[in-house]
Amino acid sequence: VETDKRSRDLTRAFRVGPDRLSQLHDRLAATAQQYRVLDTASRTIDSPAGPLLIAATDPGLIRVAYAREGHDAALQALADKSSPAHLARPRTPGHDRPRARGVLRRPPVQLRPAAALAAGRLVPPRDAEPPARYRPRAPA
């Protein structure tokens, strides 16, 4: 009981506001995009049919889900089928530059389509070279 009370009081003293967490999330998503850590990225957009979840991987768009399907369930299905390394796109602008140290200091690389999607571009640039593993193999 004493431990629970002490934990509660210390947790209250170190309270984390939702805005700060949201900022950190956005910074993490932007940095993960930039440094190619994300396997899938998603964003939710408004549409005449209601909110749509749009998710993409390297090759491009992989999932569009209506709200009635349950966006969380759709993301869970994607995590089960492909990779759980997924983040939602930054929810607020202005977090494009990583500020953390260490691994974040590696030089920036060109965004993958998934990252481009997460950054707000639904279609990769026309001249974008597909990653090597998605290029057709030369005949033997």
Place this chain on the structure above:
Amino acid sequence: MTGKHPFEAIVSAHGSTVLRVCRAVLGPADADDAWSETFLSAMKSYPDLPADANVEAWLVTIAHRKAIDVTRAAARRAIPVAETPDTATSPAADDAVPDTAAELTQALAKLPAKQKQAIAYHYLAGLPYAEVAAIIGGSADAARRAAADGIAALRRSYPGTPALKGAPGGNGQAIP
């Protein structure tokens, strides 16, 4: 089939706990960077994490290593000054109880590293002492003693926190 939640859910579920731990161990100035590095590193290795792993203990372990890195880096770039500020850097405005947090952070900063870590990992992350010991080294009993001694020291240096009033620690025995 990975059987795991999307990493987004992991950030949502454990983000605030990891940030509290980073603040308690490092102080507010370096906590944000440590948080970001913790989750970036975690995201890289998350696909390989066993599905039944204790995610919170795993995240705290990563945060612990990042905190060590941050502390070492800060020591390398530390510049001597004539006077130090009277108060620690306050958390963001939306993080309530800033005075309490700042004062408590200052009091925590004065504790030996193991005591500070034991308090953060046990009381803020909710890890059992066996897990705390696995992270900071030593036995579960030693982790319990470190937390008890830390709470007792906090009670002496910072008696204003409700959490510390009546804390029976100090001899390494009484804190459950």
